Amino acid sequence: MQQLTVPPDLAKSVIRSNMTLICIFIPVLWLPNIPLLINALSNQDEGNATIPLLMLSLFLLLSVALVLGTWLLARLSVRKTRIEFGDGQYRFVNWGSHDRSVSAASIERAVLVEQMGLSGTNPTHHLIVLGRQGERLTHFVGQMFYRSQFHAVVQDMQANGAAVNVFNEPITPPQLRAIDRRLLSWRRAYPFLFALAIIGPLLVLVIIALIIVFGFITQR
Incomplete structure (x- = not known):
């Protein structure tokens, strides 16, 4: 059986591309929430900004988790993905998607x-x-x-x-x-339509939830 794996130079390129995409995605994801956070901080009495700071810390932790998770998944993907063939048998290992022998x-x-x-x-x-x-x-x-x-x-x-x-x-x-x-x-x-169908409703729900939370905070 012959085995084809991801060449080292292509593996580095795949990881680099994934990291670039996630670093672009994170600011876009959190951008709508910045005005809400600024508003909450500006309406807090001095020494009583605990909740907004906790929200900011949560945003930062989630961002770090997304970056580390993307890096880990990209490394696993390039290490595990391979094609094996010989004697009329084939094995397709597309890590994260399928492992199929035919x-x-x-x-x-x-x-x-x-x-x-x-x-x-x-x-x-x-x-x-x-x-x-x-x-x-x-x-x-x-x-x-x-x-x-x-x-x-x-x-x-x-x-x-x-x-x-x-x-x-x-x-x-x-x-x-x-x-x-x-x-x-x-x-x-049609990846952009698919992304809108998945991310659009989730982003709307997140924004609505944050508006409700910060509205409650600023009224205290």
Whole structure:
């Protein structure tokens, strides 16, 4: 069995990218709460700013936890993610997503996408494997593997009877999904709509809760 792991230089790049994103996300997350905190502090009598300071401490602790959690998860992801293949058997370990072992007979086709960006990232290569039962067996993104690694896996699948499709021209996620819905989930094809659907309501609830809390504090 051959085993393909995340090369060290790509692993460092993945961790760095994740840390950059979380450091951008944290200020955006807490920005709506700054005026509320300032208002609460300005309305406190001298020596009676305990609750606002506790809220500020909580914000800082949560921010540190988000940064450390992102760093830890990124390290685990690049260490655990791998592809194993040989003798018509394949194991796809996409840490945090799935660990799947399949035979060549259960693979309908392998799809190589040479240039496609996800969630605003720079276009890169992708390996997508579809099963004969209509499922998507795996999807690996080029940030973690070289093109040559993907080509080695695809050549082995083709030698074992799987069909292969290659998209050499740049393509967008919605275009790929339009070709075959199994190739890409809607949340990856439309990441901003997905993010709004998840984060939007939560952010509104957080802001409403903080307004109620600070309103109660300032009335004391």
